[in-house]
Amino acid sequence: xxxxxxxxxxxxxxxxxxxxxxxxxxxxxxxxxxxxxxxxxxxxxxxxxxxxxxxxxxxxxxxxxxxxxxxxxxxxxxxxxxxxxxxxxxxxxxxxxxxxxxxxxxxxxxxxxxxxxxxxxxxxxxxxxxxxxxxxxxxxxxxxxxxxxxxxxxxxxxxxxxxxxxxxxxxxxxxxxxxxxxxxxxxxxxxxxxxxxxxxxxxxxxxxxxxxxxxxxxxxxxxxxxxxxxxxxxxxxxxxxxxxxxxxxxxxxxxxxxxxxxxxxxxxxxxxxxxxxxxxxxxxxxxxxxxxxxxxxxxxxxxxxxxxxxxxxxxxxxxxxxxxxxxxxxxxxxxxxxxxxxxxxxxxxxxxxxxxxxxxxxxxxxxxxxxxxxxxxxxxxxxxxxxxxxxxxxxxxxxxxxxxxxxxxxxxxxxxxxxxxxxxxxxxxxxxxxxxxxxxxxxxxxxxxxxxxxxxxxxxxxxxxxxxxxxxxxxxxxxxxxxxxxxxxx
Ligand SMILES: [Zn+2]
Numbered sequence: 152x153x154x155x156x157x158x159x160x161x162x163x164x165x166x167x168x169x170x171x172x173x174x175x176x177x178x179x180x181x182x183x184x185x186x187x188x189x190x191x192x193x194x195x196x197x198x199x200x201x202x203x204x205x206x207x208x209x210x211x212x213x214x215x216x217x218x219x220x221x222x223x224x225x226x227x228x229x230x231x232x233x234x235x236x237x238x239x240x241x242x243x244x245x246x247x248x249x250x251x252x253x254x255x256x257x258x259x260x261x262x263x264x265x266x267x268x269x270x271x272x273x274x275x276x277x278x279x280x281x282x283x284x285x286x287x288x289x290x291x292x293x294x295x296x297x298x299x300x301x302x303x304x305x306x307x308x309x310x311x312x313x314x315x316x317x318x319x320x321x322x323x324x325x326x327x328x329x330x331x332x333x334x335x336x337x338x339x340x341x342x343x344x345x346x347x348x349x350x351x352x353x354x355x356x357x358x359x360x361x362x363x364x365x366x367x368x369x370x371x372x373x374x375x376x377x378x379x380x381x382x383x384x385x386x387x388x389x390x391x392x393x394x395x396x397x398x399x400x401x402x403x404x405x406x407x408x409x410x411x412x413x414x415x416x417x418x419x420x421x422x423x424x425x426x427x428x429x430x431x432x433x434x435x436x437x438x439x440x441x442x443x444x445x446x447x448x449x450x451x452x453x454x455x456x457x458x459x460x461x462x463x464x465x466x467x468x469x470x471x472x473x474x475x476x477x478x479x480x481x482x483x484x485x486x487x488x489x490x491x492x493x494x495x496x497x498x499x500x501x502x503x504x505x506x507x508x509x510x511x512x513x514x515x516x517x518x519x520x521x522x523x524x525x526x527x528x529x530x531x532x533x534x535x536x537x538x539x540x541x542x543x544x545x546x547x548x549x550x551x552x553x554x555x556x557x558x559x560x561x562x563x564x565x566x567x568x569x570x571x572x573x574x575x576x577x578x579x580x581x582x583x584x585x586x587x588x589x590x591x592x593x594x595x596x597x598x599x600x601x602x603x604x605x606x607x608x609x610x611x612x613x614x615x616x617x618x619x620x621x622x623x624x625x626x627x628x629x630x631x632x633x634x635x636x637x638x639x640x641x
Contacts (some may be wrong), residue, residue: 152512156397162404166365168396169373170325174338176317176348177289178221179355182287184315185212185255185443192354195363196294196308204288206251211442214239218286218315219446221347222262223456225317226284227343229425231266233448236275237285239440243307248291248307256287256318258437264448268321268341269465270333271483280322289314295397318494323362323373327393332385344463344489358386364409365399374399375409379423381416386527395423465494475505484513493525494534501538511537515555519562532561540568547628548572549579581628583635586619589627590635593618604640612636 176614183190186203196637202210207263226233254360266281291309321339325331339350339357349577350357365372379395383389394416399409412502462470464486471482471492484493495512516537520530540558543549549557549572560571580586593615594601600611612633619632 156394156401158397158401158404162589163397163400165398166366166400166403167368168326168392169323169364169366169376170327170329170331170364170392171323172319172321172331172334173360173362174319174321174326174335175289175358176225176319176350178218178315179346179348180217180221180315182217183226183313184213184215184218184286185313185550188313190314191490194310194312196310198304199310205309206312207251211539212255212440213442215315219262220456221281221315221410222284222286223448223453224318224345224460225319225342225347227460228262229266229268229281229284229338230344231263231281231284231455233472234260235264235449236260236445236447237451239286239443239444240437241440242287242435242437244435247305249268249293250292250309250313254287254290255440255443256437257285261285262317263550265349268334268337269504270330270337272330272333274420277330277445279324279330281358282320282322284317287316287318288312290315293559297596298572318572320561323364328389328396330391331361331392335385335388340464340487344461346461346489358383361388361392361395363392363395363397363399365403366421375411377409378413379416380413387416390418391422392425393420398423412433434594449585459487475499475509477506477509481509485509488527494527494530497534498541501535501546502541504541507541507545508538511541515558519558523562531563532558536561536567543568543572547579547581547630549577550629551626553577553579577626579628580623580626581631582641583631586631586635587626589619589622590632590639593622594636594639601640612640 178184180190182188183204187203188199188201188204188542191199203212205276223233235258238260239255241253243257244251244257245252245277261283263284264282266284267278269276269278270282271327276289289311291307291312294306294308295301298304313435321334325334333358342348342350348356352358354618361379361382362376362377363379366372366374377395377399382391395414402409410428412428413426415426416423468486470483471477471485472479485492491512493506498512499508502508516527516530516532518528522530525531537558540554540561543557546555557568557571557577560566560575561568564571597615597618604609604615615636616629616632619636620629
């Protein structure tokens with residue numbers, strides 16, 4: 152369905168894409184950034200509003216301390232320097248869902264700057280510069296459908312007006328759509344680790360615009376860039392960038408020139424469409440916000456926020472690889488979210504077997520959660536309970552096979568492994584007396600196989616072990632049964 156631009160791969164290879172991303176992230180504060188209205192999703196339209204976020208003349212904004220602290224946490228996670236002084240600025244433009252006629256943003260003195268994010272590409276790691284992180288308020292929302300008059304009217308919901316945002320601007324360090332994808336993935340992971348946003352793209356908590364240009368490989372000077380808007384999923388980001396890179400290369404190859412403009416990505420058509428050119432571009436007439444004093448971040452405040460920072464993925468990665476002896480692949484899977492890696496660590500600690508814990512978390516648990524459509528934070532089996540189950544296998548009380556059944560019961564009931572094993576009498580039989588009796592019975596019942604074994608056909612041992620396991624309803628300790636049978640048959 153993509154309206155592909157046809158460019159030969161060898162032609163495309165002669166050009167180098169240059170990409171920078173501007174990412175808007177909704178902060179998970181309880182109230183809005185400049186007033187005390189609740190900030191959140193799902194309330195009936197226009198109910199979480201007050202004169203400040205409705206932009207009434209004379210209403211005065213008051214900065215939300217929690218929003219500043221979350222923005223600082225994000226900035227630290229992105230290795231930025233938080234400025235001791237930053238300033239708010241009015242960004243003026245008209246839009247029907249922006250009643251003030253301006254956003255209160257930051258311009259020449261942003262909250263934080265000069266950071267970087269490490270991304271994983273082509274089996275290696277690379278640093279992408281972060282130019283700045285600044286605070287601003289979100290606009291309201293225009294609703295174009297879902298109402299009975301939607302064919303004739305657009306509705307405006309101002310609940311979102313005043314929701315705190317940070318804008319994270321990257322350096323033009325990305326060189327492919329894969330780089331951009333990896334950068335956005337790393338950004339989302341970091342912001343979720345420091346718990347400043349859920350980064351749910353479907354709910355608009357993470358929104359992304361991209362600046363894209365191409366230049367002949369080896370040339371230093373950047374080409375003319377286009378700004379892509381509406382990249383509201385990871386998949387669309389990649390598709391839009393690939394389309395736009397091909398479009399610009401084709402244009403240049405055919406003797407044309409790229410013009411600086413804003414382009415919208417149309418996911419249905421699979422193409423980007425020109426929206427406005429440079430001549431029509433906004434001049435926001437920024438000026439310092441007269442209703443807010445500059446923001447001063449004291450050393451003491453900075454220290455207190457730093458102390459509250461959790462361990463970040465890079466530090467955790469090193470610790471997991473060295474401390475637990477896990478493969479790099481396992482570590483990446485377990486590090487995907489803070490909840491997942493916390494869960495793993497607790498299961499590893501309770502069970503005393505980190506590798507087994509990693510296998511259970513990535514295997515049986517992940518499969519069960521996927522089937523139930525649940526996140527690990529909603530797991531019916533707590534990390535400590537999984538650890539207990541793994542410990543039961545480790546000390547030989549239940550077999551690995553029985554553990555799968557016990558795990559299924561834990562998922563269904565939320566009960567602990569020990570309680571289920573105890574109640575259902577599932578404890579593995581390792582007691583020599585009980586096993587000897589069963590082994591003797593099986594040997595007596597299968598004289599032909601015993602003869603075969605003694606004649607050198609040792610493969611029948613497996614059959615005999617199976618018979619004992621069957622007689623014990625799966626509760627015999629297979630290793631002990633093996634050992635006993637060998638002794639008796641010798
Ligand atoms: Zn309000």
